Amino acid sequence: MSCTLRVRWILIANRFPRPWRSCSRCGTQRAFECSGKFRLNANGRRLDAWLVYKCTTCDDTWNHTLFERRSTRDIDPDLLSGLEANDPALISRFAFDVAALRWVAHRVEEFAGGVARREVLGERPDRPKRLEIFLRLPSPVSIRLDRLLSMELGLPRARIATIAKKDQLQTTTRLNRLAVNGTRVGIELSQECGETILLNATRDPIVHCARESELAVD
Known part of the structure; x- marks a missing residue:
């Protein structure tokens, strides 16, 4: 798995x-x-x-x-x-x-927004070592990617930047740019803050989607 x-x-x-x-x-x-x-x-x-x-x-x-x-x-x-x-x-x-x-x-x-819905895509591993986040924006949301990750993952923006500098965080959109539809974020779940990231990334509201095909961003 x-x-x-x-x-x-x-x-x-x-x-x-x-x-x-x-x-x-x-x-x-x-x-x-x-x-x-x-x-x-x-x-x-x-x-x-x-x-x-x-x-x-x-x-x-x-x-x-x-x-x-x-x-x-x-x-x-x-x-x-x-x-x-x-x-x-x-x-x-x-x-x-x-x-x-x-x-x-x-x-x-323009105004910022927040995550209204979280969906687990595919099977959920027992002990995940990596988290991948796929952003879907049905309408434009004016919020920088680093601020969004900070708000939703419960980490200071400085901490987000540090994780990125250690190559433990990769994104398809620069952290200091606005989040856009289709952005993908990959985070290595270290022992130091992995539990916090994992808990906040999948907190309510959460829906389980069993099909890997639902990874597509529409």
Whole structure:
């Protein structure tokens, strides 16, 4: 049996990104928060759609354009029904589109997140000597990899850096860069802190996934 324990961490942002724009009521740059609602306007067979934002200071609204003057025949029926129902998954899809927000905002304030779900992949060895972590980010999460590992493994960032310098920690993303979807982290479980790392890496919420094929990051 392999002596490597493989786990997948699924990270969820704790709030939507906030675009900073000039607020017409405040008269200065303000952060705007997603309201969780779409606005639609029909003009004949043409449709406009916006995601509504509110100023965090005065509640003035700003409509983030999703599309304009689009023929209803060209709109996917599922998309249209989601817009009409203010579907939360669709709200999340557009609210986390940071690239689109940057085109229309002075800057975009992104937020950190945490591990919402942990999954053991494959069989769990009795005495693992190595831990492999696979990161899945359904939406962008603004957190450095070293900070994420420090928070989730219960070790100071300086300790994380020391382990890396000893070649006991390998990553596909640099520790001082933002964690990204598909990042892989390998850690040799030394006697000094291996038990702490192992305990925190697999603490609740945890799900067991028996198939090795689930190592794929989607």
